Amino acid sequence: MNYEALAKAVVMELFSGGSVWFFLFTSALFAGVGAYFGKYFGTKGANLATREDFNALLAQLSASTRLVESVKSEIARTDWVAREWATLRIKKIEELMTILHECEAYLDAQRNSLLSGNVYLPTPPFDHAIAISELYLPELCDTVNRFILSCRRVAMFHGKVFVQQMENEKNGITDRSIWDNLIERNGSVEMLLAAKEARQATSQLVQKIISDKGSG
Numbered sequence: 001m002n003y004e005a006l007a008k009a010v011v012m013e014l015f016s017g018g019s020v021w022f023f024l025f026t027s028a029l030f031a032g033v034g035a036y037f038g039k040y041f042g043t044k045g046a047n048l049a050t051r052e053d054f055n056a057l058l059a060q061l062s063a064s065t066r067l068v069e070s071v072k073s074e075i076a077r078t079d080w081v082a083r084e085w086a087t088l089r090i091k092k093i094e095e096l097m098t099i100l101h102e103c104e105a106y107l108d109a110q111r112n113s114l115l116s117g118n119v120y121l122p123t124p125p126f127d128h129a130i131a132i133s134e135l136y137l138p139e140l141c142d143t144v145n146r147f148i149l150s151c152r153r154v155a156m157f158h159g160k161v162f163v164q165q166m167e168n169e170k171n172g173i174t175d176r177s178i179w180d181n182l183i184e185r186n187g188s189v190e191m192l193l194a195a196k197e198a199r200q201a202t203s204q205l206v207q208k209i210i211s212d213k214g215s216g
Helices: 003-015 017-117 127-134 137-172 177-185 189-215
Strands: none
Touching: 017 127, 017 137, 127 137, 137 177, 137 189
């Protein structure tokens, strides 16, 4: 079979007579349908793209909101921690001041007990003062250490004088003026000056903490 001839015959039949109008009509119809659906799908595609862009913007906004809230929460937590830390430090300063007075009272009680010929056994509060300054008040460490060092020197001197007094009594010397003769060299003046310095330093630190807390 001659397929080429058959194809020509079919084409001629389609374009002969009224078939050409049918061809033009169907061409116009398909062109219109194609244009309509092209516009329809173009519009749907644009709407879909716009919806995707909108959803992306919503996701970005949601992420930004979560970030802002997270930052605000962290700032609030940091502020709370800072305020609580400042409050705790002020309490520790008050505690430290009490202990410094206890150190002086300890030395007075020790001296009075030894003057009476009695051994003084209570544990001194020296280490407690150092621990508080190191843990909570590092700005005061040097000042507190100087004060405690002077207290230790006084306490050791009291012990030495007491031993000397016991030796004198064994040798029949009952005069206790040894305390009066040596008390000038026991470091009490140094201790009192160190105590004054410590009190001034603690007072200044309290004012600074309160000022920083108010400005924060």
